Amino acid sequence: MTKDQIKSTLALTLEDHQLSRSEREALFQVFEPLRDAVEPLELRRLAFEVARDALRDSSDGGILAWLEALCKVLDRLEPKTEVRVAEAYFSPQDECWRRIVHLLDGARQHVDICVFTITDDRLSEAIVAAHRRGVAVRVLTDNEKAEDEGSDIDRLHQAGVPLRTDRSLHHMHHKFALFDNRLLLNGSYNWTRGAALYNEENFAVTDERRLISAYIKAFEQLWNRLS
Template identity: 45%
Template sequence: MRHKDLEAQLRETLEDIKLSSDEKVELRKLAPSLSKDERRFLRNKGFDLARASIDADASQTFKVLKWLEQVVKTLDSGALENAVESSAHFSPGDECRRKIIDLCHQAKQSIDICVFTISDDSLSEAIYKAHQRGIKVRIITDNDKSDDLGSDVDDLAAKGVNIRMDQSPNHMHHKFAVFDQAILLNGSFNWTRSASRYNQENVVVSGEVAIVDAFQRKFEALWSLFG
């Protein structure tokens, strides 16, 4: 795709000063096919367009900067797709736990975790280490399990990790995480020691754009709901 066409596509996303879900998906689908020169061109053009928009109407500064942030993150995460190898992992055994720890260690920008409970100290340690590195970590969990013996949720919250809980009579029973808004980990696996030692569980890892975005949107909706 020529630079002129790329610029036109980018300008179109700025018309309402918002990168919509559909536009984000299209941009992430495009990113893996871009050359380094084309990706550099789009990033630079995004900054140029943002500066021009702010100069034209300073009252829109926050919205324009939010658009620019989303464009840059989407280009970066979309470029990762080719490097994400889909995989399946099973327990009993250390496969699932090891994969979660590896993804926490490899995260560069953000980790969004949506799980029923967290009581495996090795997983909690990996989460906290990511937080210490400056990774934006958010956790959604269920209040019924937070008071269980061995739960690490309160400890993580006390250490500054952002946590929100489902306080309703029902259960927030999801078990997924999104890393850098580009890699999805999802499955039956509870983030507990017994899940690794005894239970028949699984997690699947995927970088498929539409699936990752669907789970990211669900996370954002739950984050708002439980705020």
């Protein structure tokens, strides 16, 4: 969504110089998916531009009331400093793979997975299930590990899951995933049966916005580089 499109959307809600409850909720639904691409501060700046343009043609106090109501909508988009999710998981035991399956099952919009190797069929089944119910799933993995016996990468490819692998002499050794850009999973845990049954591994799950933003950027850069 371009800045001009954002301003046009805002201007439409200003035509009657008020912002109804339904308009407030509609704007939140429009802007909420954009908050990783457009900072709330930039949205505020555009809103003030729209209000300033309107005030040139009218001194109606309703414009300021509209702006005040809109700022309350934008307040809801501000990154939360309070971390509500801060979880740690350890293997060997079942809690790691079960938590990953739960996160995959709970995803509603998109899942980005950047993992060195995937051989645990339970996790692959959950990835395919998310893809089939319309979640935008993307998987980045290591090219050498994708060829290993027991790798589920070909299975994911056959199911239509978008995949990219590195083609360098070195390894794509990350082990992180993003769920609806709201939760980040990151740690040493490979998505394998060995990690679940035998290895001393760990990962953390958090909703800390600064970390999530950094990993979104890292994933996008790697995804684009491997296109």
